[in-house]
Amino acid sequence: MKFNSKDEVSKYSKYKKEILQWIARTERNFYRYFLPPYYSKVGKNELSLFLDYDLIAKDWIKTKTVSSLIPLSPSLLLPEEAETMVKWLKHSYHCGPGKYCHEPVLPSTSLHAEYFSSLTYWRGPVWINMNWFFWLGLSECRYEKEDVAIRRGVFELVQRHGVREYYDPYTGK
Numbered sequence: 001m002k003f004n005s006k007d008e009v010s011k012y013s014k015y016k017k018e019i020l021q022w023i024a025r026t027e028r029n030f031y032r033y034f035l036p037p038y039y040s041k042v043g044k045n046e047l048s049l050f051l052d053y054d055l056i057a058k059d060w061i062k063t064k065t066v067s068s069l070i071p072l073s074p075s076l077l078l079p080e081e082a083e084t085m086v087k088w089l090k091h092s093y094h095c096g097p098g099k100y101c102h103e104p105v106l107p108s109t110s111l112h113a114e115y116f117s118s119l120t121y122w123r124g125p126v127w128i129n130m131n132w133f134f135w136l137g138l139s140e141c142r143y144e145k146e147d148v149a150i151r152r153g154v155f156e157l158v159q160r161h162g163v164r165e166y167y168d169p170y171t172g173k
Helices: 006-028 030-034 079-089 128-140 144-161
Strands: 052-054 058-059
Touching: 006 030, 030 052, 079 128, 128 144
Parallel strands: none
Antiparallel strands: 052 058
16 A cells, blocks of 8 residues: 555554454454344354344344354354354255255345345345355355355356346346
8 A cells, every 4th residue: 555645644544443443342242243132142043143233223133134144254253153154054044955046145035034025135136245255254164065155156147147236046147
């Protein structure tokens, strides 16, 4: 990175320090921020994955989406928790053999959710960015079979249908 003045260097250092503080705070408080307090263990039941919190309603959003699996990262989860996340990732809630889905990439929501819509933004389509995140987490956690499957699925989508914002989970279009 090239800076034109000492002031730019100072601003960069300030922002970098602030960003690193936010990252450290999130890592320290990860479970408190994203796992509802009434669940003491990841994967205890279907809603004991990580959830979003509605600051206005002051309540957990109990909607199962792929964002519940976002913490799949070795720096945030214990190995047994990563194993639980991988089981959920492969659960029939997502695409899998016999589910009539463009396998093995993951749609943004369950194909059986009442709000599911194959082409309505975050209510069902396959997003490359989310699947990339899962590929990265699986790769870092050494789940080779699963990470290869998602990587191949993403490449196949792009090869067949081009680079798109999102894809239909049934057809890949």
